[in-house]
Amino acid sequence: MTVKLYCFGESGNAYKATLTLELSGLEWEPVFVDFFNGESRSPAFRELNPMGEVPVMIDGDVTLSQSGVIQDYVSSKSGKLGGRSANERREILRWQFWDNHKMSSVAGNTRFLMNFLPEDKRPAEVIDFNQARLKSAYKVLEGELAERNWLVGDAITLADISCCGYLYYPEPFGFDRAEWPAIDAWLTRISETPGWKHPYDLMPGSPADRA
Numbered sequence: 452m453t454v455k456l457y458c459f460g461e462s463g464n465a466y467k468a469t470l471t472l473e474l475s476g477l478e479w480e481p482v483f484v485d486f487f488n489g490e491s492r493s494p495a496f497r498e499l500n501p502m503g504e505v506p507v508m509i510d511g512d513v514t515l516s517q518s519g520v521i522q523d524y525v526s527s528k529s530g531k532l533g534g535r536s537a538n539e540r541r542e543i544l545r546w547q548f549w550d551n552h553k554m555s556s557v558a559g560n561t562r563f564l565m566n567f568l569p570e571d572k573r574p575a576e577v578i579d580f581n582q583a584r585l586k587s588a589y590k591v592l593e594g595e596l597a598e599r600n601w602l603v604g605d606a607i608t609l610a611d612i613s614c615c616g617y618l619y620y621p622e623p624f625g626f627d628r629a630e631w632p633a634i635d636a637w638l639t640r641i642s643e644t645p646g647w648k649h650p651y652d653l654m655p656g657s658p659a660d661r662a
């Protein structure tokens with residue numbers, strides 16, 4: 452059965468789920484959510500996910516939200532990307548929680564404020580505050596990746612896919628690859644994984660559609 456993944460191209464959280472699906476080899480298809488016209492706030496979408504968030508996955512009678520949980524489901528089902536031991540699995544979870552809390556949520560909000568809000572509504576102080584928080588997160592990531600090729604173990608895992616969720620997007624949000632050499636090399640390594648795709652090539656919808 453084909454897994455359905457509710458997503459839109461601009462969503463780094465959906466990218467984590469779709470890239471995991473793509474690299475896992477499971478059969479899947481995207482279902483476009485018209486986020487910028489309010490679809491994720493509609494009653495129909497809230498039926499699907501009362502949290503009102505993208506991504507959502509449906510596989511037969513299993514419906515899941517939260518990118519990390521979808522990643523975990525896909526990894527369990529495919530036997531891929533989930534680490535080689537219980538210890539590695541816990542390490543992956545550490546990175547997923549850290550990413551969701553300290554990096555992706557701040558990156559996603561900052562990118563939204565800087566690019567998708569009308570210019571006269573962009574709150575400069577909030578953006579500055581968020582960018583300082585992000586810099587601390589990049590420092591953590593840079594420090595770890597200066598020591599090794601992958602966040603957990605010796606191969607790409609869900610941890611890498613979670614943490615890279617926002618880092619390939621071209622819209623500015625306070626991340627410049629050139630300033631972070633270990634992160635830069637790691638992003639290149641991930642993008643050289645067979646089957647890798649850029650978010651705008653993997654999911655429907657991009658800023659170009661709304662230009």
Ligand SMILES: N[C@@H](CCC(=O)N[C@@H](CS)C(=O)NCC(=O)O)C(=O)O
Binds near residue numbers: 559
């Ligand atoms: N922790 C969640 C975050 C999901 C999330 O914030 N998704 C955004 C799109 S990238 C969303 O749907 N936001 C709607 C809202 O916050 O109202 C995950 O990893 O799936």
